[in-house]
Amino acid sequence: MYDAIIVGSGAGGGMATKILSEAGMKVALVEAGPYFDPKDPATATQMKYPWESPRRGASTKRAFGDFDMSWGDWKVEGEPYTQKEGTDFMWWRSRMLGGRTNHWGRISLRFGPKDFKHKDVDGLGENWPISYDDIKPYYDRLDKMVGVFGSNENRENDPDGFFLPPPKPRLHELYYIKGARKAGVDVIPSRLSILTKKLNNDRGVCFYCSQCNRSCNAYADFSSSSVFIIPAVNGTGQVDLYVNSMVRSVTTNDEGKATGVSFINKEDRKEYTLKGRSVVLGASACSTARILLNSKSKEHPNGLGNSSDVVGRYLHDSTGGGRMAFVPALMNRKTNYNEDGVGGLHVYSPWWLDNKNLDFPRGYHIEVWGGLGMPSYGFGFNVSDLNKHIGEELGGYGDKLRKDAKRFYGAVMGMAGRGEAIADKNNRCEIDPTVVDQFGIPVLRFDYKWSDYERYQARHMQDTFEEIIHGLGGVALGDKPTKEQDWGLLKPGQIIHEVGTTRMGNDPKTSVTNKYCQLHDADNVFVVDAGPFVSQADKNCTWTIMALAMRTSDYIVEQYKKKNI
Amino acid sequence: MKRRDSIKVLLVGSIAGATVGSACKTDGTKEILPDVTSTNVYGRTPSEKEHDKKVKEEVYLNKHELATIAVLCDIILPATPTAGSATEAGVPDFIDFIVKDLPYHQLPMRGGLMWLDAEANRRFNKDFVSCSPEEEIKIIDDIAYPDPDGKKPEMSHGIKFFNLIRNLTMTGYYTTKMGFEDLGVTSNYANVWDGVPAEVLADHDVDYDPEWVAKCVDQSKRMDIAEWDEKGNLIT
Numbered sequence: 001m002y003d004a005i006i007v008g009s010g011a012g013g014g015m016a017t018k019i020l021s022e023a024g025m026k027v028a029l030v031e032a033g034p035y036f037d038p039k040d041p042a043t044a045t046q047m048k049y050p051w052e053s054p055r056r057g058a059s060t061k062r063a064f065g066d067f068d069m070s071w072g073d074w075k076v077e078g079e080p081y082t083q084k085e086g087t088d089f090m091w092w093r094s095r096m097l098g099g100r101t102n103h104w105g106r107i108s109l110r111f112g113p114k115d116f117k118h119k120d121v122d123g124l125g126e127n128w129p130i131s132y133d134d135i136k137p138y139y140d141r142l143d144k145m146v147g148v149f150g151s152n153e154n155r156e157n158d159p160d161g162f163f164l165p166p167p168k169p170r171l172h173e174l175y176y177i178k179g180a181r182k183a184g185v186d187v188i189p190s191r192l193s194i195l196t197k198k199l200n201n202d203r204g205v206c207f208y209c210s211q212c213n214r215s216c217n218a219y220a221d222f223s224s225s226s227v228f229i230i231p232a233v234n235g236t237g238q239v240d241l242y243v244n245s246m247v248r249s250v251t252t253n254d255e256g257k258a259t260g261v262s263f264i265n266k267e268d269r270k271e272y273t274l275k276g277r278s279v280v281l282g283a284s285a286c287s288t289a290r291i292l293l294n295s296k297s298k299e300h301p302n303g304l305g306n307s308s309d310v311v312g313r314y315l316h317d318s319t320g321g322g323r324m325a326f327v328p329a330l331m332n333r334k335t336n337y338n339e340d341g342v343g344g345l346h347v348y349s350p351w352w353l354d355n356k357n358l359d360f361p362r363g364y365h366i367e368v369w370g371g372l373g374m375p376s377y378g379f380g381f382n383v384s385d386l387n388k389h390i391g392e393e394l395g396g397y398g399d400k401l402r403k404d405a406k407r408f409y410g411a412v413m414g415m416a417g418r419g420e421a422i423a424d425k426n427n428r429c430e431i432d433p434t435v436v437d438q439f440g441i442p443v444l445r446f447d448y449k450w451s452d453y454e455r456y457q458a459r460h461m462q463d464t465f466e467e468i469i470h471g472l473g474g475v476a477l478g479d480k481p482t483k484e485q486d487w488g489l490l491k492p493g494q495i496i497h498e499v500g501t502t503r504m505g506n507d508p509k510t511s512v513t514n515k516y517c518q519l520h521d522a523d524n525v526f527v528v529d530a531g532p533f534v535s536q537a538d539k540n541c542t543w544t545i546m547a548l549a550m551r552t553s554d555y556i557v558e559q560y561k562k563k564n565i
Numbered sequence: 566m567k568r569r570d571s572i573k574v575l576l577v578g579s580i581a582g583a584t585v586g587s588a589c590k591t592d593g594t595k596e597i598l599p600d601v602t603s604t605n606v607y608g609r610t611p612s613e614k615e616h617d618k619k620v621k622e623e624v625y626l627n628k629h630e631l632a633t634i635a636v637l638c639d640i641i642l643p644a645t646p647t648a649g650s651a652t653e654a655g656v657p658d659f660i661d662f663i664v665k666d667l668p669y670h671q672l673p674m675r676g677g678l679m680w681l682d683a684e685a686n687r688r689f690n691k692d693f694v695s696c697s698p699e700e701e702i703k704i705i706d707d708i709a710y711p712d713p714d715g716k717k718p719e720m721s722h723g724i725k726f727f728n729l730i731r732n733l734t735m736t737g738y739y740t741t742k743m744g745f746e747d748l749g750v751t752s753n754y755a756n757v758w759d760g761v762p763a764e765v766l767a768d769h770d771v772d773y774d775p776e777w778v779a780k781c782v783d784q785s786k787r788m789d790i791a792e793w794d795e796k797g798n799l800i801t
Contacts, residue, residue: 045608050740051605055666061613151780162797165782168760174771196782198790207755305604334765335749338756380735396708397641
């Protein structure tokens, strides 16, 4: 009998594993994928050159390229998901210890005071049952525990924290700063969970290879595998790790309380059960919804935690849009210095406007990319087309082509907007009535449509990008997306910030969990992934997943000590 | 560091880690950055290893097609006084692999090569590879440039094909050691980033804002464990 069974080893499951095991609870950690350690040379891709991949990094087998550290992407072999007709939700799953935290962008933004009570501002969606003040102490602890670089800027809705110092901007980022300021767009140092300075004696310090998406062998970025789970498994002796173990359902008793989980061992394809006093779900917003909906019993006929019919509903992802720019002033630039930097942006633009004067609700932030990266598959494609912007000849071969490759190297940059969608009851995942995966487990079917709130936001992004590009002396590449193209709004799910499927609230009729991420319908079941999010904010979700998971874990420890679980 | 030096360093990653990528700690001892020696594995899962093996064993392009590709690659990127040619960089082998790995390239590649032979036959009564360099270039000059106004409609399929082979040649070349050296890639070794060098900034109409730089990392203190005051100000 375990004190807690934790399902999923990503950001939330990793935090719960750390806190519960350090508090002396006996924990089973159940992960659907295999063991992974970023340090293991047999699986590492960090610091590899493109020629070490026969496809030079092309995305044939890994959607974000051959070196990206995610086992599993939009597709997982033998584990499909389906769509309601006329909809197209994209769902990324990483089947490995640490889950998606092994390759994520490390952008770590606290939600601000407004983000928890945004209904009070614009009447849309729902307020959270907690406020920024409730979660602030956990963000503070998290900053010091995991490490995040950034700067205190005293902004109303982008709270200060305990930051490591940020790296200096790269050359294209200096251009971005210039363009953004001309366009009246705020720009500040970015906030990423990468160690630019020593945090403790267990982890290394960033050595600026820019490859956080390959997972750091020095543990200098946050991956749940290296920062939480491997130390917890090796440390307290309180954690039993079950890998390649795919949870089918939460088992319950006559009182409707959880008794443990039922899972498939992928190696022998047989079903096993684990018994626990409590179950902590951190399988990801949609996988947790799937497990709950597949946990039907006499006591929970509509699925566990689903007496409200809210499980799987209010699913929402960040909005996304982007634009590339050619910067003539960056042509023929000196390349004799290493500007790899950290993995991702050194500067960004937090949301800077007041929606009162706009035709859409909520905001977006802007991320920047560019620079002298290592070439990989796709490098040099149509490179001579850039000549049309400087009135020179397109096409060709031989010396002309070599010259084009060199003079345009590092002269293209881009920006991406990531914004807040409005959570909608009709956007959901549910159990497909006829399709099962290779383990016989019914799969999810998605049903998600954007509204004009998100479309008009995407239109505003495109206008902003063009203003910034103009301001920095660049030329926007490609055609501006049109109304028919939803102004370039990416597909739902594509930003991989899906949240909201087990949202928290004070009313059991309209929410799945209470403010401690504890199921209204079964008080020994908790959710530590992005399911309990009431709204997404114009921020990336991981830092808030972890702060909430820490708060929930503290609450579980308290209940355990009181012998309530 | 001159470009040539940096490339030598780049080609021996482990040494780069110890010599280029070093920073002084405040106590004066040298911090040695991680040894990032490349190994012969590139981190494949079992199913990926199986896929790579299967693709390598498959045969798609035949000898004649590969011979034609070799000629085209070296027209696209011939040797220069300082850099090798596309075939010296192994580009035909890369194209042989990638059309099997990404099968959507197969038909355009095979059909394009046939189009080229047909064109060579029409003009010179022989295969493309049997043409003299002058004859080859006569055809290539008709398909190596875009034709947005449709002045040469009979060349449109050739133009499309040449774009494909040019793209794959460029990517295949510039993702090799030889290509890195030719391009001047100074990347992928452990180092300590401390901003754009002044000599580079001098070429550009942008600069560091002192207020911004004051917030940034002091690399001489990077190995000192972070501590903050109650307000979140870093004190180490």
